[in-house]
Amino acid sequence: MTDDRETRTGEGRVLGQDGFSLRIGGMPGPRQTAVPAARSRLAFSENGDGSFTVVRCLDAQADDVNISFEAGERPVTAIAPHAFEGCRALVRVVLPPELRQIGEMAFLGCQHLRRLVIPGGVERVGTLAFARCTALTHVRLQPGVHALGPSSFSKCTSLVRVDIPDTVRSFGGGVFFGCGRGLVLYGAENSAARQYAALNGLTFDAEAWRQDEHLLLEEAEDGTLCVCGLRDPSVIRVEIPEELCGRRISAIAPKAFFGNRTLEQAGIGAGVRVIGESAFMGCTALELCTFERGLEEIGPSAFAGCERLVQAVLPWGMKWVRRMAFFGCTRLGFVKMPNDTLVEGLAFEGCGPALRVFGGRQEERI
Numbered sequence: 001m002t003d004d005r006e007t008r009t010g011e012g013r014v015l016g017q018d019g020f021s022l023r024i025g026g027m028p029g030p031r032q033t034a035v036p037a038a039r040s041r042l043a044f045s046e047n048g049d050g051s052f053t054v055v056r057c058l059d060a061q062a063d064d065v066n067i068s069f070e071a072g073e074r075p076v077t078a079i080a081p082h083a084f085e086g087c088r089a090l091v092r093v094v095l096p097p098e099l100r101q102i103g104e105m106a107f108l109g110c111q112h113l114r115r116l117v118i119p120g121g122v123e124r125v126g127t128l129a130f131a132r133c134t135a136l137t138h139v140r141l142q143p144g145v146h147a148l149g150p151s152s153f154s155k156c157t158s159l160v161r162v163d164i165p166d167t168v169r170s171f172g173g174g175v176f177f178g179c180g181r182g183l184v185l186y187g188a189e190n191s192a193a194r195q196y197a198a199l200n201g202l203t204f205d206a207e208a209w210r211q212d213e214h215l216l217l218e219e220a221e222d223g224t225l226c227v228c229g230l231r232d233p234s235v236i237r238v239e240i241p242e243e244l245c246g247r248r249i250s251a252i253a254p255k256a257f258f259g260n261r262t263l264e265q266a267g268i269g270a271g272v273r274v275i276g277e278s279a280f281m282g283c284t285a286l287e288l289c290t291f292e293r294g295l296e297e298i299g300p301s302a303f304a305g306c307e308r309l310v311q312a313v314l315p316w317g318m319k320w321v322r323r324m325a326f327f328g329c330t331r332l333g334f335v336k337m338p339n340d341t342l343v344e345g346l347a348f349e350g351c352g353p354a355l356r357v358f359g360g361r362q363e364e365r366i
Contacts, residue, residue: 040070045080051098053078057087063112066094079106081126088112095119102129104149111135120144120167120242125152127172134158143167143242148175159183164193166246171196184208188246209244217244224250224271229257236264236285242271242292252279254299261285270294275302277322284308291315298325300344307331314341314359321347321360335360 041059044052052074054067067076076096081103084090090110095102099119104126107113113133118125120142127149130136136156143165150172153159159179164187171192176183187193189206197204209217209225215238216229225247227240240249249269254276257263260283268275270292277299280286286306293315303309304327312326314337321343326332328350335348337359344363348355 040072041065042067042070044071044074044076047077051075051077053080054083055080056082057084057090060087061089062087063089064092065090067099068094068096071096077101079103081105082108084110086110095122097121102126104128105131108132114138116140118142118145120165123147124170125149127151128154131155137161139163140241141165141168146170148172150174151177154178161186163187163241163244164191165243166191168193176200176202186245191246206245209247212244214238215240215244217249218253219247220250222250224248226251226253227256227272228253230260230263233260234262236262238263238265239267240269240272242269250274252276254278255281257283259283264288266290268292268295273297275299277301278304281305293317296320298322300324301327304328311335314338320344323347324349326351334358 041057041062043055043058045055047053052071054076075098077098078101083106085105085108088111091112091114095118097119098121100121100123102122102125105128106126107130108128109132112135114135115138116136117140122145124147129149129152131151131154134157137158138161140163144167145165146167147170148168151174153176154174155178157180160182162185164185166188169192184203184205185193185197186205186208194204214231215227216231217225218228220226225244227249230238243249248271250271251274252272256279258278258281262285263283264285264287266286266289268291272295274297278301279299280303281301282305284307287308287310291314295315295318297320300322301324304324307330309329310331311334316338318338318341321341323344323346325347327346330352332351333354335357339359341360342363343360348357
């Protein structure tokens, strides 16, 4: 295994000097010097600590916005009040993982916005932030979100599902005022969200993970959840969240996606510690798999035969890459892992001759 000082790998992905994604936190400061990215559809301001705030969407016709991409991969920690207000063409927005604040009325009246994932670093969703987003159907708050401001999702008339983690303890007045009767809040049995639902006449569900619309799940002995497969094996993209209904998803079972020939992209959430033996073996269409920090072990033959997989950037805290984990990944050209990750024999056997592996150390056998 070797090391290098590269700073970029793959399209649109920026890595630090150690080859791992830069994640810079911190709250926005008072400085407001306009710093628009070249050809960006968004206007940014500098916060004075190396991070940026989205000030305004400049393209009224923008329908799909990835904020990190628009910022040139610079850390974006805040979305200013009214930044996307009235952007009626907006269907999808990807919020950056380092986001800390969503200002009041930030997305007010985005009438075509459909689904939303709010990163766990967000301390508070601002007043009326997503009010009158009438096409919004699903919202997932990642663990770490603390508070929902008054009327933050009011009059979202199509809203049917909101996943609320235990970390949300504060609910402003009228958070879901004027939403449809089909709205269901999902969370843990003894959470503040359940109490809020009971006090406001809303439906609450702590067991919906059993019939999740995308994933087949089983309960482990410790109360966490294990992914056993896909409800619809023909999907091309799957995102495994950190938790469902207040239950952490801690593992991907052996052979969970074995032999799936349609799956092209997979996102492994921060709750997953172990990817089981042959979990993705023979997924011949799989091109991209992302791993969040928290993963500790990739099991034997987990990605064997994923012949279209081109890179694997493994997170800090990764302990084991087991035997034949990436065997026969013929297009795999770049692998990066922590220097202390133990790599068992034949982990990268049968990969292409151009493969470069940075970090890791070979397991010593006595």
